[in-house]
Amino acid sequence: MHIRFDQAELRYGDRVALKPLTLSLSEPRIGVIGLNGSGKTSFARLIAGLAKPSFGKVTLDGLDTVADEKAARAKTGFIFQNPGHQIILPVIREDVALGPKSRGLGAADVDRLVDETLARFGISDLAVRRPHELSGGELQLAALAAVCVNRPQMVIFDEPTNQLDLKNRAKVKAAIEGLVEQAMVISHDLDLVEDFPRVLVFHEGTLVFDGAGEDAIARYREIAGC
Numbered sequence: 551m552h553i554r555f556d557q558a559e560l561r562y563g564d565r566v567a568l569k570p571l572t573l574s575l576s577e578p579r580i581g582v583i584g585l586n587g588s589g590k591t592s593f594a595r596l597i598a599g600l601a602k603p604s605f606g607k608v609t610l611d612g613l614d615t616v617a618d619e620k621a622a623r624a625k626t627g628f629i630f631q632n633p634g635h636q637i638i639l640p641v642i643r644e645d646v647a648l649g650p651k652s653r654g655l656g657a658a659d660v661d662r663l664v665d666e667t668l669a670r671f672g673i674s675d676l677a678v679r680r681p682h683e684l685s686g687g688e689l690q691l692a693a694l695a696a697v698c699v700n701r702p703q704m705v706i707f708d709e710p711t712n713q714l715d716l717k718n719r720a721k722v723k724a725a726i727e728g729l730v731e732q733a734m735v736i737s738h739d740l741d742l743v744e745d746f747p748r749v750l751v752f753h754e755g756t757l758v759f760d761g762a763g764e765d766a767i768a769r770y771r772e773i774a775g776c
């Protein structure tokens with residue numbers, strides 16, 4: 551998928567979260583790093599159609615995230631910082647089935663697709679669990695299944711390893727590495743994006759570096775002064 555920002559800006563009232571940005575992206579793995587409040591989530595929300603640019607435009611394969619909202623939104627899936635909040639049905643299996651059902655698939659097709667998707671992420675055994683019975687890493691994978699069942703072209707992760715222990719972190723990292731979909735990863739866990747070909751560094755609402763992972767991390771360390 552080709553993402554294009556054309557002087558796109560995002561304001562919340564008087565506060566400018568993302569200053570006007572012009573940019574093209576199409577790499578299979580894209581990292582986004584920067585200090586707290588630097589505009590990373592705002593940038594990603596514009597891509598996912600969760601926020602509308604206050605000025606300028608964002609297009610995905612030429613589809614405008616505002617004018618072609620529905621088609622553009624279908625291209626991405628967003629995994630929030632607290633994935634437990636996006637699992638809305640009481641049981642994991644039902645939640646993963648929600649997307650295919652709303653697309654009008656018959657019961658047998660929904661069942662098959664849900665089984666395949668749970669198996670793909672190695673969480674078939676979690677099918678009948680409730681979200682509060684899952685660990686942080688399992689919640690990430692369940693949310694990932696619920697997103698990928700809808701066949702987005704890109705999955706956007708907002709701090710996917712936040713608060714995970716080493717074991718769960720490794721599981722989530724492996725799941726991201728194994729994705730056939732494009733992935734954008736916003737992270738303070740720099741190891742996650744170190745090998746990415748393209749990593750964006752934001753600072754105070756501005757894109758201040760755009761390049762390979764190692765170089766981006768070096769730039770971020772300069773900004774952070776450590």
Ligand SMILES: Nc1ncnc2c1ncn2[C@@H]1O[C@H](COP(=O)(O)OP(=O)(O)OP(=O)(O)O)[C@@H](O)[C@H]1O
Nearest residue numbers: 562565566567584585586587588589590591592593
């Ligand atoms: N809904 C909102 N209303 C008002 N201001 C907001 C809102 N969301 C974000 N902001 C502000 O916009 C700026 C950028 O926030 P954003 O969440 O994009 O940063 P971030 O880099 O993702 O931060 P973090 O690493 O802490 O998640 C911050 O100053 C933040 O306070």
